[in-house]
Amino acid sequence: MADSDSGSWPRAPRKRADAQRNEQALLDAAAKVFVVSGVDAPVRDIAATAGVGMGTIYRHFPTRAELVIAVYRHQVDATAEAGPALLASEETPHAALAKWVDMFVDFLTTKHGLAGALQSDSARFQTLHAYFLDRLVPVCAQLLDAAVAAGEIRPGMDPLSLMHGIGNLCVGADGDSGYDARRLVHLLIAGLLQPVTPR
Amino acid sequence: MADSDSGSWPRAPRKRADAQRNEQALLDAAAKVFVVSGVDAPVRDIAATAGVGMGTIYRHFPTRAELVIAVYRHQVDATAEAGPALLASEETPHAALAKWVDMFVDFLTTKHGLAGALQSDSARFQTLHAYFLDRLVPVCAQLLDAAVAAGEIRPGMDPLSLMHGIGNLCVGADGDSGYDARRLVHLLIAGLLQPVTPR
DNA sequence: TTGCAATACGGAACAATGCTCCGTATTGTC
DNA sequence: GACAATACGGAGCATTGTTCCGTATTGCAA
Structure with missing residues (x-):
């Protein structure tokens, strides 16, 4: 070769x-x-x-974005690859989604201000935003689709918006304040669940 | 006097x-x-x-915060005052909470970057953050308590975290992109609902 | 080994922005 | 009308992003 x-x-x-x-x-x-x-x-x-x-x-x-991407590339890739793995190993697609989302949240919240930079609409971070999204949205979509197919969640949730929202919830979650991003993200994911339409 | x-x-x-x-x-x-x-x-x-x-x-x-506060004071006050009113006029506390939250979201998303400024941990905006929170968290708490008392949602949700999360979800929601903060906030609020514990 | 062209380096210089300070102007009062 | 208190304006300093160009390194070939 x-x-x-x-x-x-x-x-x-x-x-x-x-x-x-x-x-x-x-x-x-x-x-x-x-x-x-x-x-x-x-x-x-x-x-x-x-x-x-x-x-x-x-x-x-x-651009600053390129530096940030280079620094975190490995971790982003690992997160992306974990998606399909979780889908295979977890009980249900929704459980896999929940775990995967947790990984992502942990990643963001352990990086000072990364979440903020990600959401910043400043042109300076456009590329950063795009990279994370390109890499992770398809994975999120896959998990979402599986959960829909399993009848666990309602269809129609746009993966991109969901990722955007999760990223947003992580803003300012580093360090001390009582703010617990995971908790809120769980709420969000729970909100996705098909209501167990009683009777 | x-x-x-x-x-x-x-x-x-x-x-x-x-x-x-x-x-x-x-x-x-x-x-x-x-x-x-x-x-x-x-x-x-x-x-x-x-x-x-x-x-x-x-x-x-x-400080910049003082200027921002002065500019938006009326609207913040109006939002705060709407809480009890909604509680009285809506069918259920959860419905009141949902409507109130919508008001808040509309407020934030129509102000370029306000949500971002609010979440920014920069000392420059500390005061701004504090003002919004002082004014709105008690109202949120009241709505939350009422919903808990009515058995609609699980207890234990910290009003401050919830407000923080809602604010976060509004970051970058101005203008064009397909991002719909309201949609996600609804999901969050829905996640609060007492699951209709099956079986 | 030495010479040379390509490549990369460093940091001075410029621009945008936040914030402070003080000489000057305005206002209210006697 | 004069004076003291109050407020004003904007030059100037500090921080940070970004560009540019003279100089230093490097790799290769003779």
């Missing part, structure tokens, strides 16, 4: 060694800074932590 | 005429600018629209 990395694609002119080093340093630094100052941390802080100049950070990650 | 305006209180050294004029101008200008640019509009824009200097705006409204 030919050589593995000069694949048949247009061009990926292997990066210079220092560039690779810096990109990794930036990723590490960003992860560290995000924990402390949230995803809105000043660009300068990240650059300084990584020991690089302002120019370098913008060269590698032109 | 003595004379009505030199009450027995410490001191309210009647404002100078120009100060009153400017405060009103600022309020009008802010209302106008908020519609176009959201509650995050640059202070300079508001000052310019009102035809006053930077100093003046800060003198009258030291």
